[in-house]
Amino acid sequence: MADRKDVRVWVDGCFDMVHFGHANALRQARALGDKLVVGVHSDEEISLHKGPPVFTMEERVKIVKGIKWVDEVIENAPYVTTIETLDKYNCDFCAHGDDITMTADGNDTYQIVKDNGRYREFRRTNGVSTTDLVGRMLLATRSHFRASRDLRSSTSEEDQTQRTRVDSFSRQDNTESSPWTGVNQFLQTNNKIVQFSSPKDPSPGDKIVYVTGAFDLFHTGHLDFLQKVHGMYENIYIIVGLHTDQEVNRYVSEVVIGAPYTIDKNLMEHFNVDMVIHGSTEVFPNELGEDPYTVPKELKKFEIKLSGSDMNTDDIISRIIANRQRFQDRNKAKEIKEKAAYEAEMKRRAEQNK
DSSP states (O other), X not given: OOOXXXXXXXXXXXXXXXXXXXXHHHHHHHTXXXXXXXXXXOHHHHHHHTOOOSSOHHHHHHHHHTSTTOOEEEETOOSSOOHHHHHHTTOSEEEEESSOOBOTTSOBTTHHHHHTTOEEEEOOOTTOOHHHHHHHHHXXXXXXXXXHHHHHHOOOHHHHHHHHHHHHHHTTTOTTOOTTTSOOOOOOOHHHHHHHXXXXXXXXXXXXXXXXXXXXXXXXXXXXXXXXXXXXXXXEEEEEEEOOHHHHHHHOOOXXXXXXXXXXXXXXXXXXXXXXXXXXXXXXXXXXXXXXXHHHHHTTOEEEOOOSOOOOHHHHHHHHHHTHHHHHHHHHHHHHHHHHHHHHHHHHHHHHTO
């Protein structure tokens, strides 16, 4: 009996400002087959069909290659997916979320592969979109981290102004709204956390390394840092502590969800940590005015590891702010186009069900 042929799945996209929605899409696509081939659109194609990208092609490709479900990455993938593209890379079918992606002239970018029966669909991840992230950066404030109920109940002029600005991006008045780009809350559940986790415990002889931070707007600098940490020891087990929004907003610096800002003896002993690694970002005192890394430093288990990258979150925000009008126009145009596509799709489905 001949060996079974691997099922190769094609996914393409901009992968600009990669977030958990992108990661979940790639996770779901990979589960549809044996190999996942990801096509990344060029800066020129993105600018033509959607508006200016925030990250460069090189940066976007690097991030996609770092996602664990990806087997191959193809640069300069065409914006409209064709049968020729699937055949060129020996892919059985194309996969995409259940939202609608359109070209600059309003056509479904996946219509060709849909018509030829080489298209599979998975659920889009609610809770975030690149358009939403760009909108948040255009606000360029820290108060968007606060819970919406706190802002709504606040009477200060600053908070009320911020609430209005956030609402303008989330389109909560439903004008020119898209069901795919608004602001809403992503709630992690045990099942979702398990889906993204690797069921792996430390092996005997592994060096257990703990790194902590916000990892906000995950970018190539974060990736370079984690790669440098991974290369520190031949056998290594890396634990990432992820700060809550409240901690991030308090210290403005930079997986254990809701990791404490201060690394104490209990944490060190609980995870049997051999070394705590920190990057080049400034370390701010904790709420008591103390160094949050005092304990690992006293234990001689603290080290600074430089990523070698100049990229940081402030750079990303600066790119967007420097081209504020272009990104504002991009967001508005995308909202209007997606709303029209959504309404057309709902009308089509209604007519089919008559």
